[in-house]
Amino acid sequence: xxxxxxxxxxxxxxxxxxxxxxxxxxxxxxxxxxxxxxxxxxxxxxxxxxxxxxxxxxxxxxxxxxxxxxxxxxxxxxxxxxxxxxxxxxxxxxxxxxxxxxxxxxxxxxxxxxxxxxxxxxxxxxxxxxxxxxxxxxxxxxxxxxxxxxxxxxxxxxxxxxxxxxxxxxxxxxxxxxxxxxxxxxxxxxxxxxxxxxxxxxxxxxxxxxxxxxxxxxxxxxxxxxxxxxxxxxxxxxxxxxxxxxxxxxxxxxxxxxxxxxxxxxxxxxxxxxxxxxxxxxxxxxxxxxxxxxxxxxxxxxxxxxxxxxxxxxxxxxxxxx
Amino acid sequence: xxxxxxxxxxxxxxxxxxxxxxxxxxxxxxxxxxxxxxxxxxxxxxxxxxxxxxxxxxxxxxxxxxxxxxxxxxxxxxxxxxxxxxxxxxxxxxxxxxxxxxxxxxxxxxxxxxxxxxxxxxxxxxxxxxxxxxxxxxxxxxxxxxxxxxxxxxxxxxxxxxxxxxxxxxxxxxxxxxxxxxxxxxxxxxxxxxxxxxxxxxxxxxxxxxxxxxxxxxxxxxxxxxxxxxxxxxxxxxxxxxxxxxxxxxxxxxxxxxxxxxxxxxxxxxxxxxxxxxxxxxxxxxxxxxxxxxxxxxxxxxx
Numbered sequence: 001x002x003x004x005x006x007x008x009x010x011x012x013x014x015x016x017x018x019x020x021x022x023x024x025x026x027x028x029x030x031x032x033x034x035x036x037x038x039x040x041x042x043x044x045x046x047x048x049x050x051x052x053x054x055x056x057x058x059x060x061x062x063x064x065x066x067x068x069x070x071x072x073x074x075x076x077x078x079x080x081x082x083x084x085x086x087x088x089x090x091x092x093x094x095x096x097x098x099x100x101x102x103x104x105x106x107x108x109x110x111x112x113x114x115x116x117x118x119x120x121x122x123x124x125x126x127x128x129x130x131x132x133x134x135x136x137x138x139x140x141x142x143x144x145x146x147x148x149x150x151x152x153x154x155x156x157x158x159x160x161x162x163x164x165x166x167x168x169x170x171x172x173x174x175x176x177x178x179x180x181x182x183x184x185x186x187x188x189x190x191x192x193x194x195x196x197x198x199x200x201x202x203x204x205x206x207x208x209x210x211x212x213x214x215x216x217x218x219x220x221x222x223x224x225x226x227x228x229x230x231x232x233x234x235x236x237x238x239x240x241x242x243x244x245x246x247x248x249x250x251x252x253x254x255x256x257x258x259x260x261x262x263x264x265x266x267x268x269x270x271x272x273x274x275x276x277x278x279x280x281x282x283x284x285x286x287x288x289x290x291x292x293x294x295x296x297x298x299x300x301x302x303x304x305x306x307x308x309x310x311x312x313x314x315x316x317x318x319x320x321x322x
Numbered sequence: 323x324x325x326x327x328x329x330x331x332x333x334x335x336x337x338x339x340x341x342x343x344x345x346x347x348x349x350x351x352x353x354x355x356x357x358x359x360x361x362x363x364x365x366x367x368x369x370x371x372x373x374x375x376x377x378x379x380x381x382x383x384x385x386x387x388x389x390x391x392x393x394x395x396x397x398x399x400x401x402x403x404x405x406x407x408x409x410x411x412x413x414x415x416x417x418x419x420x421x422x423x424x425x426x427x428x429x430x431x432x433x434x435x436x437x438x439x440x441x442x443x444x445x446x447x448x449x450x451x452x453x454x455x456x457x458x459x460x461x462x463x464x465x466x467x468x469x470x471x472x473x474x475x476x477x478x479x480x481x482x483x484x485x486x487x488x489x490x491x492x493x494x495x496x497x498x499x500x501x502x503x504x505x506x507x508x509x510x511x512x513x514x515x516x517x518x519x520x521x522x523x524x525x526x527x528x529x530x531x532x533x534x535x536x537x538x539x540x541x542x543x544x545x546x547x548x549x550x551x552x553x554x555x556x557x558x559x560x561x562x563x564x565x566x567x568x569x570x571x572x573x574x575x576x577x578x579x580x581x582x583x584x585x586x587x588x589x590x591x592x593x594x595x596x597x598x599x600x601x602x603x604x605x606x607x608x609x610x611x612x613x614x615x616x617x618x619x620x621x622x623x624x625x
Contacts, residue, residue, distance in 0.1 A: 027445025034498020045475035120370045129558030130576040131600040292471040
């Protein structure tokens, strides 16, 4: 049967669903459907909710931009959290990018054992989640039992009360940022792929021209790697803005899900933990939706800023790749 | 960075150069290269040591009782080993049940995500239709959307239709493919030669069968990468389950960890044992798929 239709095909007009364009749409239709149902529709609904007073069950009344105004002008908790996030996102992104880049440069050479190092550095970034959050909570435990303090005691430092110091609540945020040292493997791997994509002849040419290692890095590696740096920075920013498990775990008392989920004096509050508390603990859905959109706006602003800076400070790498 | 420079170069030395001088230069260069290599390896070793310490500490603490846990000075090798921590966590603390829930959710996510994402990616990579590139840009853009924005209205919707405290909110959205996985599949499919599918088409093979019999069998590397990433993503997911699964019966492993409490006094060594248990599958999975994963991560960079 298939033989017959194959021979007849040139003469017959193909049935409409056989057309290439139609088939393409058929194949992507699952995604399109999912995007409309689980992306666009809830997004619009969330926006409507953010303009209303709403609880878990229903929307009570339309309040215009009240939620946004309250969050931005009249919510001391949010003010604290916005400050936390600024410090956290900048600190963590710097760690992810700088450490990832240094590690990639160290690994960008063939030597025996390279593979082992790469694996050891990459694997922790696959484990990130509530399990590692609780692990690091114990690592940054106050007193002499915590691993961080054990390490510091080698240098004669007094034990630090990382997560519960009422005088210095910012220590908790420092611990939260430091955790990212363990998860730089993901950015490292992408940097490594980027380095391998730079044609060897460029390094060779620079060397022939007498460039030293620093000049080589500054004038060859860095500009040619800039698209990858931008990509990694944007991805790291997005990831860090949405941090959730680690601050939640750090804020819990003991190993238990109790206490203020935003930490002592809200020092561990992040956008998502606050959104969780407002929406699902206090069940103020309108407020939580507005928070979600503010978080989204912050993401867009920071991403835009990175792209703008990249365009300003990279001479050519960017234009080359896009 | 200097990778290229140290590879043997034939024809690098000008023929006129005196042999003795070249030898000195080479020796000097060699000793510098050796020094540099030592520095590299030292730095990497120190860093890996730093990375490993918490994990070694974790395993050590998971094999202790509470007194040993808090003992100063710290005991790296516990004596005696308390292996019971692990059996207790699994059987007395219901972790067997949580692991079961997490495992089937993860396996479901892997199977469904491979099928749906590769199906959609096939559409994006092998057919020309109006708006294709714009729609693909939308796929990429959705990766930037914070999932939490949608979660709130989805939660209310699921509550409306009685899906709260069921697995449906975690199962159904996976049927429609995931942006990052669609992206990975598409990049890979574009690299596959089209001649093979065209030959199949001439032989009367429909597009659906081409996807299943021609494209997928060639895609083992990307399937493995997607499988590992999807499994890990599902295995560690907390926000969704925390919101949608309210009952104890449906707890996943991350929820079990989050709500870890002990009816039998201080439970930190048990908690550590539970953490070890939850970290084992990702490590094993990575070990199995390693050679493909490194490349898979590199695909993300092409963007």
